[in-house]
Amino acid sequence: MSTGTLLAIIIPIAVLLAVAVVVTLVMRRRHLRERFGPEYERTVAESDGRRSAERELRERERRHDSLDIKPLPxxxxxxxxxxxxxxxxxxxxxxxxxxxxxxxxxxxxxxxxxxxxxxxxxxxxxxxxxxxxxxxxxxxxxxxxxxxxxxxxxxxxxxxxxxxxxxxxxxxxxxxxxxxxxxx
Known part of the structure; x- marks a missing residue:
């Protein structure tokens, strides 16, 4: 295969991967904003950055999922x-x-x-x-x-x-x- 053909294959794949990563990050951020409401912005403001805050919020979700939260009789x-x-x-x-x-x-x-x-x-x-x-x-x-x-x-x-x-x-x-x- 020629260099041009390889580039014609690699560049679109790289672009698609980059788009997929961006879409995933945007969807994850939207999910966290919707789930945590005002607590999302508060956590971002109190942390070292948005990525750190979102990591913290995902950890809260993991911990919460491990809890046995139940309705009351x-x-x-x-x-x-x-x-x-x-x-x-x-x-x-x-x-x-x-x-x-x-x-x-x-x-x-x-x-x-x-x-x-x-x-x-x-x-x-x-x-x-x-x-x-x-x-x-x-x-x-x-x-x-x-x-x-x-x-x-x-x-x-x-x-x-x-x-x-x-x-x-x-x-x-x-x-x-x-x-x-x-x-x-």
Missing amino acids: PVSRDRYAREWNSVQEEFVDQPEDAVHDADRLVTSLMHDRGYPTEGFDQQMKDLSVEHGRTLEHYRAAHEVEALSGRSQATTEQLRGAMVHYRALFDELLSDGGRAHPARS
């Missing part, structure tokens, strides 16, 4: 809904206690659904795979809960924390929208 959902209502009622007279109890209840719900609960940072990573759109609520609520532990949170911040906890609580309780979130 109706009896458990109803019990959690009642407990949430009690926490909301508690807020009237003891807002700081209610925020602590809301945090405890969300953590308990996560555990019962199959999420590991060994530390807030890992909880955030594990939740980010399926709940990336409500993760900022959990972050904000947790910050106020920490302030509350030092008696530095205002009543308005505590009220906001309850709203934030409620967003994640409802999503965790809903089993992907098939179940019934807690009633107010």
